[in-house]
Amino acid sequence: MKDTSIAGIGEFSGKTVTLEGWLYNRRGSKKLQFLQIRDGSGTIQAVVALADVGEELFELASGLNQEASLRVTGEVKPDDRAPSGFEMLVSGIELVADSVDYPISPKDHGVDFLLENRHLWLRSSKQHALMRIRGTLISALREFFDKEGYLLVDAPIFTPSSVEGTTTLFEVEYFGDKAYLTQSGQLYMEAAAAAHGKVYCFGPTFRAEKSKTRRHLTEFWMLEPEIAFANLDDVMEIQEQMLEFVTAKVLAKHRDELERVLERDCTPLEKVKAPFPRVHYDEAIAMLKEKGQDLEWGGDFGGEDETILTKAFDRPIFVHRFPAAIKAFYMAPDPEDLKYSLSVDCLAPEGYGEIIGGGQRADNLEYLQERIAEHNLPSGPYEWYLDLRRYGSFPHAGFGIGIERTLAWLTGRQHIRECIPFPRLMHRIQP
RNA sequence: UCCUCGGUAGCUCAAUUGGCAGAGCAUGCGGCUGUUAACCGCAGGGUUGUAGGUUCAAGUCCUACCCGGGGAGCCA
Numbered sequence: 001m002k003d004t005s006i007a008g009i010g011e012f013s014g015k016t017v018t019l020e021g022w023l024y025n026r027r028g029s030k031k032l033q034f035l036q037i038r039d040g041s042g043t044i045q046a047v048v049a050l051a052d053v054g055e056e057l058f059e060l061a062s063g064l065n066q067e068a069s070l071r072v073t074g075e076v077k078p079d080d081r082a083p084s085g086f087e088m089l090v091s092g093i094e095l096v097a098d099s100v101d102y103p104i105s106p107k108d109h110g111v112d113f114l115l116e117n118r119h120l121w122l123r124s125s126k127q128h129a130l131m132r133i134r135g136t137l138i139s140a141l142r143e144f145f146d147k148e149g150y151l152l153v154d155a156p157i158f159t160p161s162s163v164e165g166t167t168t169l170f171e172v173e174y175f176g177d178k179a180y181l182t183q184s185g186q187l188y189m190e191a192a193a194a195a196h197g198k199v200y201c202f203g204p205t206f207r208a209e210k211s212k213t214r215r216h217l218t219e220f221w222m223l224e225p226e227i228a229f230a231n232l233d234d235v236m237e238i239q240e241q242m243l244e245f246v247t248a249k250v251l252a253k254h255r256d257e258l259e260r261v262l263e264r265d266c267t268p269l270e271k272v273k274a275p276f277p278r279v280h281y282d283e284a285i286a287m288l289k290e291k292g293q294d295l296e297w298g299g300d301f302g303g304e305d306e307t308i309l310t311k312a313f314d315r316p317i318f319v320h321r322f323p324a325a326i327k328a329f330y331m332a333p334d335p336e337d338l339k340y341s342l343s344v345d346c347l348a349p350e351g352y353g354e355i356i357g358g359g360q361r362a363d364n365l366e367y368l369q370e371r372i373a374e375h376n377l378p379s380g381p382y383e384w385y386l387d388l389r390r391y392g393s394f395p396h397a398g399f400g401i402g403i404e405r406t407l408a409w410l411t412g413r414q415h416i417r418e419c420i421p422f423p424r425l426m427h428r429i430q431p
Numbered sequence: 432u433c434c435u436c437g438g439u440a441g442c443u444c445a446a447u448u449g450g451c452a453g454a455g456c457a458u459g460c461g462g463c464u465g466u467u468a469a470c471c472g473c474a475g476g477g478u479u480g481u482a483g484g485u486u487c488a489a490g491u492c493c494u495a496c497c498c499g500g501g502g503a504g505c506c507a
Contacts, residue, residue, distance in 0.1 A: 025468075032464040049464070066457095081465075101441075106468040107456045108443050112499060168505085184507090209505050210432075222507060302503080345507095357507060402507030416507095427499070 002071075007041035009076055009086050016091065018073040019044070022123070023064050023099075025106055033061045035090070037072055038123070046072050046088040053090060060093055067099035067123070083260075111415075118422055119431045129257040130418055133250055134407050138202070140249035141223050141401070144242050145200045150225060153192040155185025155201040160381050168208040170218075181206035184400060187330070187385050189226035190361060193396055194388055200225040210426055214415040215303070215353065217404060219424035226398035232332075232342040232360045235397040236318050239346050239356055240274035242401075243316055247272040250410055264412035268314070268350055277317045281340065284309055284319050300326050306353035313349060320344040320359075329371040332360040332395075344399070352409040358399020365389040 004017045021039030028034050033048040048061040064070070073092035078085060103117055104124065114121045121127050142152070158172070158179045169180040185201040192199040202223045209216065227234065247269050251258075258264040279287070285297055291308050295301075300322070301309070310317060324333055324341040334340035343359035362368050368389060372382055404419040417423040422431065 027466050027469050029463045029466080029470095032466080034466050034469085036467090045467080047465080051464080081467085083467085101458075103441075103457095105442065105457050108468095110443070110500090113442065205507080207506070211503095211505065212500080213502065216506075220507065300505090354507065400507060405507055 005041040006037070006039045006044045006084075009042075009044060009084070009088075012076045013078055013086065014076065016073065016075045017088075018071055018092075019046075019088070020071050020096075021069070023066055023068045023070060024123075025066065026062075026064055028062060031058075033058070035061065035064065035072070037070065037088075038128075040128075042084060043125070044084060044086060044088055045082055046074060046090045048090045048093070053092075057090075057093060060095065061090070064093075064095070065099045065102065066105075067102045067120075069096040069099070070094065071096060115417070115423070115428060116430070122421065125261050127418065129254070129261040130407070130411055130413070131421060132257065133254050133411055134403070134419065136250055136253050137246055137407055137410065138221075138223075138403065140246040141242065141403075142202065143249075144245045145198075145223075145225060148198070150198040150200050151192075151196045153189065153196065153199045153201055155182065155188040155203060155224075157182050157203070159183075168210075170206050170208045183207055184222070185224050186226065186398060186400065189224055189398060190385070190388055190396065193226040193228045193398070194392070194394065197228045198225070199227075212426055213303070214417075215405060217416060217420060217423055217425060220416075220420065221403040222400045223403065224398060224400040226396060228394050228396045230360075230397040231395060232320065232344060232397060235358055235360070235399055236276075236278065236320070236344055237274070239318070239344075239358075239399060239401075240276045240316070243276075243346070244272055244274050246406075247410065258411065262411050262413075264410075269410065271315050273315065276315055276346070277313050279309070279317055279319050281319060281321050281323065287312065298323050298325065303353060306347055307351040310347045310349045310351055310353060315349055316355075317347050317349075318344050319347060327359075329375045329377065330361050330368065332362045332397075333367065342397075346399075346401075348406070348409040350409070350412075352405070354402075355405045355409060356399050356401045358397065360395065360397040363389060363393045363395050365393065 002018050002020050004012060004019055006019060019037055019039055021037050024036040024038045024043055026033065026035050031050040035046040035048060037044055037046050048058060050058045071094040072090060074088040074090040076086055077089055079087045104120055122131065158174065159182045160179060169183060172179050172181065183205055185203065189199055189201055200223060204219055205222050206219055208218065251266060251269055255266060258266055288295060288305050288308060293305055293308065295305065321334055321340040322343045323339055324331065327341045327343045331341040331343045334342055341359065345354050346356035347353050348355045365386060368386060372379055404416040407419040408416045413419060417425060
């Protein structure tokens with residue numbers, strides 16, 4: 001392994017270095033070849049001149065296939081014509097391994113073909129940028145909670161029962177019993193919050209819903225904080241601080257990739273500053289009716305409703321106090337009016353819609369028992385959860401932020417399937 | 432599960448009223464010393480998703496099925 005990376009190539013201006021990577025693209029003539037080399041950290045153009053390298057090496061260069069792996073040696077030179085400001089004057093090439101008939105050409109491809117070749121598609125520039133920004137988003141989220149004194153507590157993937165009782169779960173055989181893949185770590189975070197005060201989990205979650213939309217995956221990643229003695233207002237404040245923090249981190253580190261590679265206009269992201277507008281459910285209903293949407297009090301919002309709501313504001317918004325009847329059993333009732341719940345969704349702007357769901361949890365034992373019965377949930381699996389209300393119950397609140405939906409918004413993607421390395425969709429589990 | 436759109440060369444797509452199945456990219460060969468998804472010339476490449484039907488003639492019309500996209504519901 002060499003120490004030199006393309007991202008840091010500027011340090012070696014005027015010096016001769018060896019790069020290890022892959023041939024991204026090649027063009028040229030009988031006497032001059034332009035090799036686009038990528039090494040994961042970046043890309044650089046390597047120029048091979050027949051007059052400099054001789055016939056044998058030039059012939060090797062002009063026969064190189066797309067995605068062949070290489071060691072390329074040459075002098076690093078500043079060049080105004082290069083996007084990165086530098087290019088390499090090649091003096092030596094070692095073909096590490098050839099790449100014959102690489103399926104993904106630099107021209108257009110359809111979604112189905114690209115997903116079939118997801119293992120190779122990841123090498124493309126847009127997909128490369130998306131994965132880099134995903135990495136930054138995740139580390140920025142974790143940095144935010146770590147610096148605020150939260151403890152990372154891992155939730156289990158196998159669960160004995162549904163968290164919310166509504167969505168369809170993936171069932172697995174568990175030593176002769178049934179178990180399910182988790183749809184949320186929240187209930188476990190409530191237990192952890194009683195032990196540590198401020199906690200969060202980060203991991204994959206699974207939903208067996210037969211959803212075929214640009215907003216759904218069957219396997220997606222979620223970060224779920226839970227905070228003891230917090231209320232609804234507290235979690236809204238935490239959410240807006242968190243989004244302001246991670247958006248600034250992503251902009252600081254990836255503005256060039258966002259604008260140049262992903263063609264994302266960054267001006268809407270610069271407006272992601274606290275406070276975010278807080279819209280009561282009733283206000284949201286009134287706004288939507290005014291815009292001509294046909295809907296009644298008591299229902300949830302559809303994709304089009306969310307689009308209309310978010311386009312009325314220039315930054316993410318909170319919609320709070322949904323009717324208790326359409327929210328999960330563990331949501332706390334609004335003491336001001338019991339038909340509302342102390343719930344909140346955060347909707348991303350520009351039509352992206354819900355990226356965070358959460359709220360204050362019910363801390364009254366009898367209320368929870370009634371709600372579990374109302375939802376026709378088996379009481380047995382929830383006894384441990386009810387213990388949290390039997391032994392020092394405490395007001396607490398939390399939320400879950402969807403990584404892929406947040407990334408799709410930040411990067412301006414149309415579909416969240418590009419926002420996870422290997423998407424799992426209703427009709428796709430390969431590669 | 433429902434609504435809707437689609438399936439033609441390795442890839443992206445075209446094919447008029449039912450009338451010889453085509454182009455770009457990729458690949459191969461040739462040309463070009465500054466290309467930026469390079470360009471120019473030539474060549475090879477097809478069981479039009481599957482099965483049936485109508486017709487002198489079906490990529491095109493009809494029936495059934497298979498596969499996929501987008502959306503609804505559900506949610507992050």
